Amino acid sequence: MLISEQGILFNTASDIERAHQHQDLNNVMHIFDVFWHGIRSATACLPGHKIAISHKQAVSGDGIHHLYAYLHKHQVQHICYQGFSENALKLAELLQQEFGSKIQQYVITHVSSAQFENQFEMLMLNKMLAGLKSGLFKRLGSVKPRFSSTIPEFFPQTLINLAPKIIPNISLRELNRVLIPVENNWRKNLYTNVLAAVYSDAVQTINVVNWPNGIEDLVPSDKLEWIAFMRPSQMLSQAASSAAIMHASLIECQPMTQLEALAVGTPCINAKLGIHAEIEQHPLTKLCEVEFADDVGALSQTLTTVCQQWHTDPVGLQAMIKDHLTLRQSLSMQSYLDFIS
Amino acid sequence: MKNVCFITNELYPFKPGGIGRLMYNFAVQNREHPTNKCRFFFLIPATEISDTNEIASYFQQQDLGTVVVTPTTFAFLSAQEHKLFSQLETTGYSKNVFMRKSLEYYNGLLYLEAKYQLQLDIIEFPDYGAWGFSSIHAKHAGLAFKNSILSVRLHSTEGLIHQAEPFYHPKAYAEKSFHALEQQSIALADLVVSHLEIITQINQDFYQFDATWRAKVVHEFPPIFLETEEITPKQDNSSSKTENFVFSSRLQPFKRPDLFIKAAVIFLSQNLDYTGKFYLVAYGWDYKYIKWLKNLVVPEYKEQIVFILNPEAGLRNALISQAIVVIPSNYESLCLFAYESALRNNKIILNQNCAAFGQANYWQAGNNCLQFDGSAEALATTYAQALKFSTAKTQALPTSTCYWHQETTYKQLPKLKTCKGKMTIIAYGFSSLAQVNFHLSALASLLTNPDIKIALILNQTYKTAYIDNFNPQVAIHYCAWNTPNPNYIRQFLSNLNSDYISFLLPNMQVQAEFYTLALKALQQQPYLSIVTAHTRMLTTADTENMDWQAGNRDDYAATGKIKLALGTAPKLANTDLDLISNCSCLRLSELDLNNIQEQAADYFLALLLNTMLRDNEITLVIPKILITEIAVTNEFLQLDNVLDSIN
Numbered sequence: 001m002l003i004s005e006q007g008i009l010f011n012t013a014s015d016i017e018r019a020h021q022h023q024d025l026n027n028v029m030h031i032f033d034v035f036w037h038g039i040r041s042a043t044a045c046l047p048g049h050k051i052a053i054s055h056k057q058a059v060s061g062d063g064i065h066h067l068y069a070y071l072h073k074h075q076v077q078h079i080c081y082q083g084f085s086e087n088a089l090k091l092a093e094l095l096q097q098e099f100g101s102k103i104q105q106y107v108i109t110h111v112s113s114a115q116f117e118n119q120f121e122m123l124m125l126n127k128m129l130a131g132l133k134s135g136l137f138k139r140l141g142s143v144k145p146r147f148s149s150t151i152p153e154f155f156p157q158t159l160i161n162l163a164p165k166i167i168p169n170i171s172l173r174e175l176n177r178v179l180i181p182v183e184n185n186w187r188k189n190l191y192t193n194v195l196a197a198v199y200s201d202a203v204q205t206i207n208v209v210n211w212p213n214g215i216e217d218l219v220p221s222d223k224l225e226w227i228a229f230m231r232p233s234q235m236l237s238q239a240a241s242s243a244a245i246m247h248a249s250l251i252e253c254q255p256m257t258q259l260e261a262l263a264v265g266t267p268c269i270n271a272k273l274g275i276h277a278e279i280e281q282h283p284l285t286k287l288c289e290v291e292f293a294d295d296v297g298a299l300s301q302t303l304t305t306v307c308q309q310w311h312t313d314p315v316g317l318q319a320m321i322k323d324h325l326t327l328r329q330s331l332s333m334q335s336y337l338d339f340i341s
Numbered sequence: 342m343k344n345v346c347f348i349t350n351e352l353y354p355f356k357p358g359g360i361g362r363l364m365y366n367f368a369v370q371n372r373e374h375p376t377n378k379c380r381f382f383f384l385i386p387a388t389e390i391s392d393t394n395e396i397a398s399y400f401q402q403q404d405l406g407t408v409v410v411t412p413t414t415f416a417f418l419s420a421q422e423h424k425l426f427s428q429l430e431t432t433g434y435s436k437n438v439f440m441r442k443s444l445e446y447y448n449g450l451l452y453l454e455a456k457y458q459l460q461l462d463i464i465e466f467p468d469y470g471a472w473g474f475s476s477i478h479a480k481h482a483g484l485a486f487k488n489s490i491l492s493v494r495l496h497s498t499e500g501l502i503h504q505a506e507p508f509y510h511p512k513a514y515a516e517k518s519f520h521a522l523e524q525q526s527i528a529l530a531d532l533v534v535s536h537l538e539i540i541t542q543i544n545q546d547f548y549q550f551d552a553t554w555r556a557k558v559v560h561e562f563p564p565i566f567l568e569t570e571e572i573t574p575k576q577d578n579s580s581s582k583t584e585n586f587v588f589s590s591r592l593q594p595f596k597r598p599d600l601f602i603k604a605a606v607i608f609l610s611q612n613l614d615y616t617g618k619f620y621l622v623a624y625g626w627d628y629k630y631i632k633w634l635k636n637l638v639v640p641e642y643k644e645q646i647v648f649i650l651n652p653e654a655g656l657r658n659a660l661i662s663q664a665i666v667v668i669p670s671n672y673e674s675l676c677l678f679a680y681e682s683a684l685r686n687n688k689i690i691l692n693q694n695c696a697a698f699g700q701a702n703y704w705q706a707g708n709n710c711l712q713f714d715g716s717a718e719a720l721a722t723t724y725a726q727a728l729k730f731s732t733a734k735t736q737a738l739p740t741s742t743c744y745w746h747q748e749t750t751y752k753q754l755p756k757l758k759t760c761k762g763k764m765t766i767i768a769y770g771f772s773s774l775a776q777v778n779f780h781l782s783a784l785a786s787l788l789t790n791p792d793i794k795i796a797l798i799l800n801q802t803y804k805t806a807y808i809d810n811f812n813p814q815v816a817i818h819y820c821a822w823n824t825p826n827p828n829y830i831r832q833f834l835s836n837l838n839s840d841y842i843s844f845l846l847p848n849m850q851v852q853a854e855f856y857t858l859a860l861k862a863l864q865q866q867p868y869l870s871i872v873t874a875h876t877r878m879l880t881t882a883d884t885e886n887m888d889w890q891a892g893n894r895d896d897y898a899a900t901g902k903i904k905l906a907l908g909t910a911p912k913l914a915n916t917d918l919d920l921i922s923n924c925s926c927l928r929l930s931e932l933d934l935n936n937i938q939e940q941a942a943d944y945f946l947a948l949l950l951n952t953m954l955r956d957n958e959i960t961l962v963i964p965k966i967l968i969t970e971i972a973v974t975n976e977f978l979q980l981d982n983v984l985d986s987i988n
Contacts, residue, residue, distance in 0.1 A: 001893075002891045034890070054891075171782070173774065175807050238775040240775075265809050
């Protein structure tokens with residue numbers, strides 16, 4: 001089924017199959033936009049009911065009635081809007097009319113102030129704040145660390161993203177292959193990541209989803225292999241076959257690419273993210289994080305170190321990743337429990 | 342109270358036909374049953390009968406049972422199955438139409454059980470049309486009807502009808518597929534109901550069923566009676582009046598109305614003083630055939646050989662009650678009409694070549710009927726004898742208790758011995774480790790089952806790859822190519838310690854559910870050699886459709902096309918390499934490794950499967966879409982090109 005049919009999708013397989021479970025969060029409903037991929041990926045990992053809508057199309061009357069029935073049947077008490085749009089606002093208002101105080105509604109933003117050049121973001125933040133003031137929303141939260149310093153009305157604690165839950169999967173990986181699954185724009189920093197990989201002697205093949213145009217004028221490009229845009233399951237398989245993922249970008253909240261890589265046991269090299277004190281102190285963060293996002297030398301060295309670790313201590317590396325995921329999971333669940341209390 | 346459901350497209354008194362009358366008789370008998378009344382349901386198609394409401398209210402008013410109409414959508418199957426099965430044509434004569442019908446009844450039975458919140462104890466299909474195919478296979482796959490008995494009653498399959506009408510039908514793909522589906526429905530039914538021993542034998546010989554099948558057959562003589570309005574009192578002076586002859590079966594070649602007419606012409610030309618009439622009081626749907634029959638009547642006898650098509654019941658009864666009944670059929674499984682005529686004390690002429698007449702104890706030539714040897718000339722002579730024949734002697738009809746009124750039916754079902762066989766999924770042909778990981782992650786959930794193993798055959802360049810979460814249930818083998826050649830596979834299989842195997846290629850995505858269902862079926866049903874399912878076919882262009890972003894991100898957005906698995910169709914095995922999916926699960930002991938042929942190249946797998954189908958190995962077709970196949974677009978691999986290169 002596609003969103004175009006009713007403007008709403010209930011628990012689509014790809015939005016629930018890799019979700020975590022938590023007895024106190026399994027009955028929370030998350031409403032998100034079908035086309036906002038990063039937010040959708042983050043929501044897919046959370047426990048709870050998953051309702052996709054679209055900023056391009058209103059929910060049909062049938063869809064709304066189905067949603068009412070669904071909420072009644074499951075006795076849902078908390079709804080989180082992951083990302084926000086006019087259509088999400090409309091839905092929140094309808095649900096308030098129908099259910100009143102029986103359901104508490106929340107909004108979680110996935111934006112950084114660096115992205116406000118897209119004025120839509122400020123418009124939506126304004127509407128969220130109005131909703132908070134009018135009592136439509138109980139609380140506003142953010143996955144961007146320290147976002148309450150950008151807008152003080154936001155919940156001070158950062159909501160922590162989860163990695164997808166994967167059945168301990170057997171995979172085969174080539175220890176000299178890296179994956180750079182980023183767009184070609186300055187925010188995602190494609191050229192820096194590619195150059196760092198090209199300069200690493202531990203790397204023989206670099207898979208890119210977008211080609212760094214003109215790179216061949218600067219450095220030999222024979223390590224580069226272009227692969228097509230991938231759906232999430234293909235992305236996970238591709239990550240699982242690589243020694244590492246390069247994802248040093250300039251502006252982030254909590255990149256899902258990193259978490260998806262970790263979920264299949266692949267380390268991700270990135271620039272400092274500062275998500276949470278405990279995460280910053282974790283040995284995996286120390287192994288994979290560089291101070292400056294455009295420090296090609298540091299990125300290249302880090303990548304080489306990580307690749308070498310696959311040869312010298314793969315078991316230790318995998319244990320480190322597993323431990324990091326466990327930490328993320330407990331931090332994430334606690335952050336949502338605090339937010340929805 | 343047992344819940345019993347009959348699947349039928351005829352129901353007396355709304356549609357003519359012996360099967361519809363039989364259903365009605367069962368219902369009347371059940372209504373009157375003093376101790377063991379069952380709850381009867383009749384599942385009828387939405388498309389073939391226009392007055393379904395009328396039938397339903399009549400049956401309800403008469404306390405005969407609940408008539409349920411099959412839904413027009415496949416809403417009781419998955420959303421994808423609804424979409425793809427709805428693509429299948431509804432009319433015409435093709436494999437897709439036949440399979441659709443059986444899927445409609447399967448969906449209809451699920452609807453019936455859901456609507457009335459019950460589990461059916463007995464579901465009875467006719468043998469004709471393979472209507473039970475999907476439901477019977479669903480039960481064997483463990484999908485539905487776990488505690489139901491799925492029975493098939495031997496009326497007449499199209500396969501047997503075509504044998505009795507040797508010059509009327511092409512023997513093309515559609516016919517062969519129809520007959521293969523019919524054969525498989527009868528083969529896998531829990532219980533087979535037959536009215537006559539000789540008909541059981543004919544079916545067993547025709548379909549080459551073994552003793553195991555024979556053990557599933559129960560014989561019973563159905564209730565046959567006439568309603569008061571069907572009995573027209575004979576006129577007192579009937580002896581002085583000239584008797585007429587009547588043919589009142591369906592106008593269909595194997596019922597031999599042509600013999601009735603030909604013999605009439607001979608008789609009339611020899612008996613110029615005969616003033617009676619030959620009535621064809623009948624119905625039929627093949628108007629070309631009916632026109633041909635009418636042309637058999639020579640002009641001078643047009644007054645005496647009379648067609649009365651689609652007669653009103655009163656007229657038919659009146660004509661029959663005063664006439665000599667002629668049933669010249671080549672084949673019948675019982676023929677209710679013959680027995681009804683006996684109840685009416687009619688003089689009856691039967692074709693002795695028809696086993697249901699010539700080899701059934703009830704019919705005694707010269708006693709309660711006259712018989713002829715199957716030729717028009719002999720029938721003409723018999724007409725003359727019949728006029729002089731004293732009125733037939735009444736002989737009571739046999740009786741027996743229907744199996745739904747018996748407690749022992751359940752005990753008759755043989756308990757199967759289950760075994761703990763192991764399955765190996767053999768995956769090969771990968772051109773990247775990402776592809777390997779994609780398939781491994783799709784199958785990862787299977788590895789909690791200790792009876793399932795995965796064997797990966799990889800290019801030896803991947804020997805240096807690091808294995809995450811090594812699991813002893815996944816074995817990796819290396820060869821010099823991405824796709825090993827047939828000899829490698831033959832060698833591989835001869836060393837493999839596994840009971841069942843299935844091949845997995847990169848262009849196929851198989852749902853984990855397929856393997857768990859197949860494993861269970863193969864373990865529990867030792868007679869199954871192959872388990873397969875229906876396939877969604879996608880083209881490369883379909884896979885490039887980016888609409889998945891607006892739906893399930895792990896699936897392709899394109900609906901694709903359905904490719905139905907036909908199962909065991911030995912007569913098509915030499916012409917169709919696509920009868921079942923290449924990733925079907927196979928019982929290794931039934932596989933002849935010599936049939937893995939080096940020169941078959943990329944088609945070796947399809948050929949291997951086809952040799953099994955040609956050898957009549959029993960296939961279970963799970964009525965679900967569990968396989969997605971992306972059509973290989975490499976033009977070097979297209980069949981035409983391969984054939985061109987050989988010629």
